[in-house]
């Protein structure tokens with residue numbers, strides 16, 4: 265898209281990138297570049313919906329060698345005929361980032377209301393075939409009757425079941441009549457569709473990753489005994505030397521890789537942990553209980569040490585459950601998932617229950633605010649995000665380790681150190697050291713306590729670490745920046761998590 269914009273507007277790719285870095289949105293970038301660059305040439309052909317549609321369709325049909333260039337030409341042609349506003353939406357359409365403030369829920373409700381069908385039926389159909397184009401067509405033609413007939417399709421991803429957080433092991437195991445505890449592996453959700461010899465792999469985001477994991481495809485072909493089926497599981501990456509799980513971050517480099525796939529799979533071998541089966545030889549198994557599905561799963565695969573059923577343990581005894589949980593952590597896994605043996609498989613983003621996840625809570629860190637960005641639009645004038653830093657004990661410098669999308673509320677909570685967005689902005693304004701566009705650097709004065717999901721290694725932050733999903737807890741008015749946590753503590757916590765480094 266960068267190249268297509270450069271070509272259409274007649275500037276260098278570097279100049280497009282420069283604008284893109286500022287706007288963060290190629291739609292906005294192309295809009296401003298087109299409007300700066302030219303008035304539409306008089307007599308130029310007006311872009312029609314038909315033309316846009318024809319080019320987009322042609323793009324989808326090109327593949328193989330030379331197809332990149334042809335696709336580029338087709339997009340550039342549209343952009344060069346478009347007005348600034350049209351160009352914005354053409355770019356966003358191609359990138360599937362319309363950003364018109366309409367998310368899936370709204371489309372679902374609109375389909376329900378337009379064709380007088382229930383929201384649940386629309387959602388139910390969409391869960392099995394996440395394509396509102398098809399769902400809307402069926403809703404219009406056959407109403408609820410048609411929607412109820414939606415089936416999982418081999419080779420097409422569906423919306424998977426998700427787990428809920430649980431306050432603790434005790435609460436979790438007493439939530440259901442009969443439970444199984446399973447290792448919670450920290451990897452990539454993997455849906456394996458098999459139809460005879462043909463295998464497809466999908467992630468929970470519906471991404472097709474078949475090409476990136478030839479080793480997994482091979483295992484699936486060899487180890488799955490069932491003719492046609494859909495298995496659900498988690499793939500983890502292993503350390504080549506120790507055989508221990510590697511952080512998800514490392515495995516994720518394999519997902520993104522488009523070239524040298526063979527090389528990558530030698531570097532990060534995988535282990536597949538299967539925990540469910542939702543389809544078998546023409547039958548949808550989602551309406552069976554987990555206990556029944558698990559039996560089918562056991563029959564469907566021939567296990568090996570790298571392709572096997574997730575480690576599980578049926579118990580309602582807290583002591584036994586705790587032992588199993590500790591064993592999972594010691595093995596380098598993330599925690600456990602407690603599952604209701606009597607629950608059906610419920611696809612969907614709306615949590616339906618049945619799976620409760622338990623993992624250790626990470627100790628919070630006291631970090632220093634060293635920078636941020638100003639908010640835009642309605643939030644202009646207040647701080648939009650905060651750059652967090654950790655102290656380097658030897659030098660006393662503050663090294664960045666993460667970004668916090670403030671999460672600050674309009675109203676204060678009861679907790680000491682709680683602050684509203686306005687108050688935080690007021691505290692930070694006198695500390696401004698320099699500004700560059702919306703970016704701002706602050707004198708390192710304010711210490712805040714943050715919670716987070718995980719500490720990751722990071723080449724982008726100078727500290728070498730990044731906090732994943734940091735959340736604001738409170739301002740530590742009682743601490744000066746010299747008393748903030750230091751790199752040594754961060755390193756220690758990094759090593760402790762999930763038994764890494766043990």
Ligand code: AMP
Pocket residue numbers: 425426427446447448449450451452453454468498539574601619621
């Ligand atoms: P979270 O991503 O923290 O919400 O946890 C849910 C995710 O844990 C699922 O989407 C799976 O990718 C993963 N997972 C790992 N092990 C299991 C397991 N035994 N059963 C279900 N999900 C698992």
